[in-house]
Amino acid sequence: MNSVQSLIQPHLLAQAGFAAVIALTFAGALIAVFPRNIIYNILGLIVCLTGVAGLFVYLGSPFIALMQLLIYVGAICISIIFAIMLSRPLHLSIPKRRLPKVGLAAGVGAAVFIMLAGIVSRTSWQPAASRSSDWSVTTLGHYLLTRYDLVFEAISLVLLVAILGAIVISGYARRRPS
Amino acid sequence: MNSLYTYLFIAALLFSLGIFGVFQRRSLIGMLIAIELMLNAASINFMAFNRFLAPDPIVGQIYTLFIMGIAAAEAAIALSIIVALFRRLRSIDIERAQELRG
Numbered sequence: 464m465n466s467v468q469s470l471i472q473p474h475l476l477a478q479a480g481f482a483a484v485i486a487l488t489f490a491g492a493l494i495a496v497f498p499r500n501i502i503y504n505i506l507g508l509i510v511c512l513t514g515v516a517g518l519f520v521y522l523g524s525p526f527i528a529l530m531q532l533l534i535y536v537g538a539i540c541i542s543i544i545f546a547i548m549l550s551r552p553l554h555l556s557i558p559k560r561r562l563p564k565v566g567l568a569a570g571v572g573a574a575v576f577i578m579l580a581g582i583v584s585r586t587s588w589q590p591a592a593s594r595s596s597d598w599s600v601t602t603l604g605h606y607l608l609t610r611y612d613l614v615f616e617a618i619s620l621v622l623l624v625a626i627l628g629a630i631v632i633s634g635y636a637r638r639r640p641s
Numbered sequence: 642m643n644s645l646y647t648y649l650f651i652a653a654l655l656f657s658l659g660i661f662g663v664f665q666r667r668s669l670i671g672m673l674i675a676i677e678l679m680l681n682a683a684s685i686n687f688m689a690f691n692r693f694l695a696p697d698p699i700v701g702q703i704y705t706l707f708i709m710g711i712a713a714a715e716a717a718i719a720l721s722i723i724v725a726l727f728r729r730l731r732s733i734d735i736e737r738a739q740e741l742r743g
């Protein structure tokens with residue numbers, strides 16, 4: 464019993480968990496982009512977003528990680544799954560993308576990554592002089608209803624307009640004979 | 642290992658995978674999935690700066706919450722546009738949506 468406890472060190476366990484979360488994120492992202500079957504893509508997106516939630520836990524905010532699971536995985540991915548019913552039937556063969564176009568897309572993606580990596584590694588990031596250590600959800604709620612009140616209300620309005628717009632757009636297309 | 646650069650490189654890689662997906666896919670839902678990947682890369686950046694640099698560790702979390710709200714609105718609008726387009730064209734292939742071409 465004692466030897467088992469000495470084997471499992473919290474530090475190593477945290478590092479192994481971090482590597483597992485990164486692997487989950489990238490495996491999910493690759494599945495979300497590369498297979499041509501759309502149902503694999505959405506399942507990969509779910510895996511990737513779960514990995515990102517794990518990254519948020521490692522960044523010190525379990526609350527945001529739970530919101531990520533709730534909003535992204537629980538709401539957005541499920542609504543995309545409903546839209547997948549519109550996709551072409553899965554038993555039909557999916558036409559291949561032409562190779563030059565995939566190559567061009569990969570070139571653009573690689574160029575963006577090289578640019579971002581250059582910016583990240585050449586900037587010397589300086590932490591702020593005095594950093595508060597208040598991570599509590601209570602303070603987050605206070606900030607949302609005091610300093611960021613206007614943005615909070617604007618987001619509510621944007622969501623309301625988006626939902627009404629979604630109803631109007633999909634309903635308008637139904638009434639119109641094509 | 643758990644440093645600012647790790648998170649920034651993860652976010653950069655996710656963002657470029659998203660850009661690759663947007664250019665490469667023909668299905669509108671595939672493009673929407675790639676856009677969600679890019680939004681998540683932005684959230685990771687905000688949370689990393691919040692954890693390692695920012696004077697007040699609440700602000701980055703609030704920004705990430707706002708990004709999630711915007712992403713939800715964007716997904717609702719995009720999915721309804723996809724539904725409308727499917728009713729017109731009987732397809733969600735982006736290369737068949739050419740009605741505006743003269």
